[in-house]
Amino acid sequence: MPVPARRLPSWAWVSGLTAGAVAAVAVLAVQAGQGTRPTATATVPSPSAFPSARPTAERPPAPPAVPDDSGTGRRIVYSLAERRVWLVDVNDSPRRTFTVWPGTVDPDPGSYTVGTRTDATTGSDGVPVEHVVFFALKSGVNFAFSAAVDGSSPPPAEPGARTGGIRMKSADGSALWTFGSAGTTVTVVD
Template identity: 70%
Template structure:
């Protein structure tokens, strides 16, 4: 009985490598033929996902305030009670209204100094996405949103609070945008 010839190990490795490359190529072609995300110019609703990016607008109420600096930054207008997330190309990625606490920072440039995932606010509300950026008269000032998504009650208790609250979706977007060291420009 004749002894069958053995293939050298390099032949087996080469064959398996060619087969794997062919399989990956077939899968890549199939993936390329599937659906692709399309850019949209629609402005997201308040329930839009955190990564949604509105189209920049030029209306007076949503235009980034003059004198708020340049580059990637968070802009907070005390008078408009509004925040803008501005990217490095000066495009507004999101803008939204906020409910400030009873203590507001002075106009100026700050940086996000620390972040906390969740805690109880000084008003007893469960909050998340806390981003500290300033202090005034012994009160820390931070952006946050209520965990349950509720708007804060009117500040009539006489308590000194530095929380700048926002809707839950806006808080999620700000949390994704503002890392420690991110510039926060506070304007009138």
């Protein structure tokens, strides 16, 4: 009589295949450990390899020079075209320069003297201002340097408004206030 074939249970097959796979991985790992190993080398490309990636030590541009036709000695210089002020010391060296927001009316080019100074008031545009340094009057318009108390630039002037306030940032207003005592020369250039 024939003997029926015995079948192996499925767990035996799975166990056998798993053991074989683990053994194969172990053999490959040992072989890999005995082989040559790749080494990393650090190469630094020359700066000429990437000309656009070169680090640069760019310096900020030099501030504009004090206008030649602005006189000599200690003075405040205001350029109408550049909308810029310079605080110039007795040795003709600029101590500070900054841009400003002019009013709707410009003073005539020439030499003036700081007269009245007001610590704080309201500008003709209704904005509270500080460090007001008056230096000229033309056709009923007072010209003065000042800074808005809140540090903002002046709002656009209403059509037809005649304002002579020359506004600046708060820090610049403080510097001009300290520098521009009564009697200080103010030179206005084109």
